[in-house]
Amino acid sequence: MTPSATDASPAESEPTVYDLDPRCGREAVESGALYHATVNGVVDYGVFVDVSDQVSGLVHESNLFASYDVGDKLIVELDDERENGDLSFVERAPESYTTEAVDYGDQTTVDDLDEQVGSTVHLDGTVVQINQTGGPTIFQVRDETGVVPCAAFEDAGVRAYPEIELDDVVRLSGHVESRNGGVQIEVESIDRVEGTTAEQFRERLDDALETAAEPHDVEPLVEWEAFEPLREDLEDVARLLRKTVLEGRPIRMRHHADGDGICASVPVELALERFVAETYEDADAARHLLKRLPSKAPFYEMEDVTRDLNFALENRSRHGQKLPLLLMLDNGSTEEDVPAYENLAHYDIPIVVVDHHHPDPEAVDSLLEEHVNPYIHGEDYRITTGMMCVELARMIAPDLTDDLRHVPAVAGLSDRSEANAMADYLDLAGEEGYDRAELREIGEALDYATNYLRYDDGGPLITDVLNVDCDDRDRHEELVEFLAERSERDIQRQLDNAMPHLDHERLDNDAHLYKLDVENHARRFTYPAPGKTTGAVHDEKVAETGEPVITIGYGPDFAVLRSDGVRLDIPEMVEELREEHPGAGVSGGGHLVVGSIKFVRGKREEILDALVEKMAEAELDEDLHSSVSLPNED
Missing domain, CATH: 2.40.50.140 (Nucleic acid-binding proteins)
Incomplete structure (x- = not known):
């Protein structure tokens, strides 16, 4: 004025x-x-x-x-x-x-717009998104302090300022208005800034972006020496995710559809939503920038990557979005992921993996921006992805900490982690009012709900089950009790059907081998899926015998594997079978003693026999126990 x-x-x-x-x-x-x-x-x-x-x-x-x-x-x-x-x-x-x-209006920053509603302002920034609606063209413009939607009006549905493109440095003038709980600038003019002025602005913006992208320095929830080497890797991921949000690039999050995968992805999703809300004046920004999607398979399938690419390309065409960053959680570390990753490489889509399955760094690392995995630091799957991602989420949005204290214990119990730190995580959850049985029920409820959600992320239902960002503890407890009871009932029904059909033999190394044809002797297309059915059978036999046990649940073209007390290396066995049986279409992997394998139908007997031979040669280890639940193979 x-x-x-x-x-x-x-x-x-x-x-x-x-x-x-x-x-x-x-x-x-x-x-x-x-x-x-x-x-x-x-x-x-x-x-x-x-x-x-x-x-x-x-x-x-x-x-x-x-x-x-x-x-x-x-x-x-x-x-x-x-x-x-x-x-x-x-x-x-x-x-x-x-x-x-x-000058026309006051020079302002996005941070100051809340105090300038009703005023005319000038804003310098870079265009991070252009969305043509049925009415105005919406330019999302970022300066050193945040991102604001700027509505430019032409005839209905006509692109305003067609000369302005993504990543242009612009100087705009307009009127600040309140809209949908945030603010918006109604544009009166936009001019592209070029030459030295644009270069200087980009330098300032890059410096501000690097500062704003820095993750928070948070104390870990528990002291755990084995976890320390992973912290720097997680900080790099947190920095990259925050920077991605600031640049206006969407994040497409893929996670394994099980308890640990949910305990990994939901906290990160909530943390990113909070960071988006801090950064963007558009109340709908998180909905456009973030998408969480479960993956049934224990690797990134071509079916999933084709869906993701199609969605991303449509959004770029229709809504002016940049192509997304792909964030793989509790999945994505193996050679089986390579074809899907190579497909994304055609479009220069960055990929980040946080996983605890046995990795193949030589196969995947050249295709990844960041790869966090305990095996890379000489640790193993006992450090679950959920444990890692709770710390990752806190680095992005530390104010979530109170909501997340119980989540690492849920992740550890869901994936049967026997890490030394589990006692500390259980104590931490106990301080929040959860005993071990209640935490197990949460994991079972998550598995049960996810099974029926299939390709849907579950949204508020899942956050209520996990009791993260849930406003009603009583509803959470009632929901978990209901779903866990249904899960227990359906698992018991499946066991009642399956147990009479088990084949048993004693291997040369004296381990018990149990085999179940889950195609013909378990209910199909219902809960539990073949992987969880095999796991339930295995647990029964481990408890019954108290001795080393291997369980194979097989179908026409797949097998899921569980082992306790036997030193298996399933990824290595899969690789050997692939080389020894050309034409059998062998693929698979997982953890050392828990995993899955696929093959062509005509080679089933040949592959299963060869698999049993390798298992019979494995050494026994009474102290070695499987620590994670199986993937849900359909």
Whole structure:
């Protein structure tokens, strides 16, 4: 706003006369201030003057010192504003004065827009998204402090400012309005900034972005020496995710559809939503930027990557979005993921993996921006992905900590982690009012709900089951009890059907081998899926025998494997079978003692026999126990 002439200090002998930018509106004119004006019309009772292209008024003949023609210049002061908005001025003729140019609006930052609703502003920024709606064109513009939607109007559905493209540095002017719980700038002009000015702005913006992307330095929830080497890797991921949000790039999150995968993905999703809310003035920004999707298979399937690519390309075409970053959680570390990753490479889509399955770094690392896995640091699957991702989420949004204290224990129990730190995680959950049985029930409820959600992320239902960002503890407890009871009932029914059909033999290494044809002796297309059915059978036999046990649940073209007390290396066995049986279509992997394998139907007996031979040669280890639940193979 223009300062009043009465604001001048007594020591100032010369008044200031303001020269308004032609685009200045009514809000730039105040009583008591002097303005340069131009005559735009002469009538019998005075002259009409412009103080800007947007603001005009009448100077009555009684308030004029001389006669004027169109185009003449004079100095005026606002006299009155009528109810209909018409302005009247009086002429002023100071003996001497100082002229001050008034820019169109105040130079502002996104952070300050909340205090400037109703005002006209200037904003410098870079365009991170362009969305053509049925009405205005929405430019998402980022400066050093945040991102704001800027609505530019043409004819309905017509692209405004077609010369402005993604990543352009722009200088825009417009009016700040409240919209959907945030603010929006209604654009009056946008100009592309080029040359040295643009380069200097990009340098400032890059420096601000690097600062804003820095993860929070949080103390780990528990002291755990084995976890420390992973912290720096997780900080790198947190930095990259925050930077991705600031750059306006969407994040597409894929996670294994089981308890640990949910305990990994939901906290990260909530943390990113909070960071988006801090950064973006658009209340719908998180909905457009973040998408969490479960994956049934224990690797990134071509079916999934094809869906993801199609979705991303459509969003780029229809909504002006950048292509996304892919975040793989509790999945994505193996050679089986490579074909899907190579497909994404055609579009330069960055990929980040946080996983605890046995990895194949030589196969995947050249295709990844970041790869966090305990095996890389000489640890193993006992550090679950959920444990890692709770710390990752806290690095992004530390105010989530109180909601997440129980989640690592749920993840550990869901994946049967026997890590030394489990006692500390259980104690931490105990402080939040959860005992071991309740935490197990949460994991079972998550598995049960996810099974029926299939490709849907579950949204608020899943957060209520996990009791993260849930506003009703009683509802959470009732929901978990209901789902866990249903899970237990259905698992028991499956066991009752399956147990009479188990094949048993004693291997040469003295381990018990149990085999179950889950295609013919378990209910299909219902809960539990073959993987969980095999796991339930295995647990029964481990408890019954108290000795080393291997369990194979097989179908026409797949087998799921569980082992306790036998030193298996399932990824290595899969690789050997692939080389020894060409044409069998062998693929698979997982953890060392828990995993899955696929093959062509015609080679089933040959592959299963070869698999059993390898298992019979494995060493026994009474202290080695499987620590994770199986993937849900359909």
